[in-house]
Amino acid sequence: MANILKAIKTIIENPISDLVNYYQGKNRINSVGDALECFIKDIFSEALDENDLNLKNQKYSEAFSYIGNQNNPPDIILKNSDAIEVKKIESLxxxxxxxxxxxxCKLYSDEPMITNSCRKCEDWQEKDIIYAIGVVKDxxxxxxxxIYGDCYAADREIYQRIRNKINSGITEIPDVEFSETKELGRVNKVDxxxxxxxxxxxxxGIKNPVFVYDYLFENIDINTFKLIAIMKKExxxxxxSEARKLIEMISDQSFTIENVNIKSPNNPAQLISAKMISYRINN
Incomplete structure (x- = not known):
């Protein structure tokens, strides 16, 4: 079964930082965003070294129950496992x-922004979600x-309360016609x-993890590629145990698994036991 630990091992065994050049020859991909998404799909499906597109698609089908689009989250769902949302930024x-x-915090099947195909890809109600955030420059x-969503975002009620309050406030404006929408609102016949x-x-929008977890490290040197994964200890x-042994047996000095305490996204006064996995390519 595809999972984040196998993906981390794949990255360590096949470190690729020059994304666009790597994928240009293979898939004719010129967009940095598309290259990052392909990279994430490849590391989770163990298809990184697969040059035959038919075989690559077969590996995708074996690893994923859903592959989405830019307009509807998530980007990927691992079969009987986690969802993944890929985000590209150009600055640390x-x-x-x-x-x-x-x-x-988690992905729910009753969310209005997901597609019916996503909703029906498996028999599911709730999934853990991984934010795969790539800093891509040049x-x-x-x-x-x-980063797992429950280490990064608050419970959905926090955000829904704000959204619903805005929505209800808009509908209280007199003498205007409203219609049902997945957005905050739509006003018809304005004129x-x-x-x-x-x-x-x-x-x-949400703050960069470098600020959210600034208490875990003094600075991040990105002169060379670096991977940081954060998840709850549970x-x-x-x-x-087999999946954990895959990475616990890695002897590379540039690879570490640390026990850390992170602030709860719902209450910063409470600390959560977590694992921080990191790897860097040394010069």
Missing amino acids: KSSIALNSSYPK KKLQLLWL PLGITYLRIRGMW KYLSFS
Whole structure:
């Protein structure tokens, strides 16, 4: 079964920082964002070295139950396992644009922004979600975060409360016509002819992990590629002993697994036992 620990091992065994050049010859991909998404799909499906596109697609089908699009989260669902949302930024300190989707502690099947295909890809109600955030500059992957949503985002009620309050406030405006929408609201017939409408959209964003977890490290040197994965300790222990041994037996000095305490996204006064896995390519 595809999982984050196998993906981490694949990265260590096959470190690739020059993403676009790597994928240009294989898939005719010129976009950095597309190259990053292909890289994430390849490391989770063990298809990184597969040059035959038919065989690569077969590996994708074996590893994933859903592959999405840019407009509807998530980007990937691992079969009977976690969801993955891929985000590209160009600076170590850039914020993460989430567009119309608020940050997700977990992915729920009843969320209005996901597609029916996603909802029906498996028999599921709730999934853990991984934020795969790549810092890409000059077509090279400098830093890759793999962070579980429950270490990064608050419970969905926090965000829904704000969204619902805005939505209900808009609908209280007198003498305007509203219609059902997945966005914050839509006002119809704004003008006397009734030919103008207003779409009201939310544009969500979240701080870069380098600021969220600044208490875990003094600085991050990205002169060479670096990987940082963060998950709750209970999540780490939920993987099979075989899966954990895959990375616990790695002897590379540039690879570490640390026990850390992170602030709860719901209450910063509480600390959560977590695992931080890191790897860097030395000069």
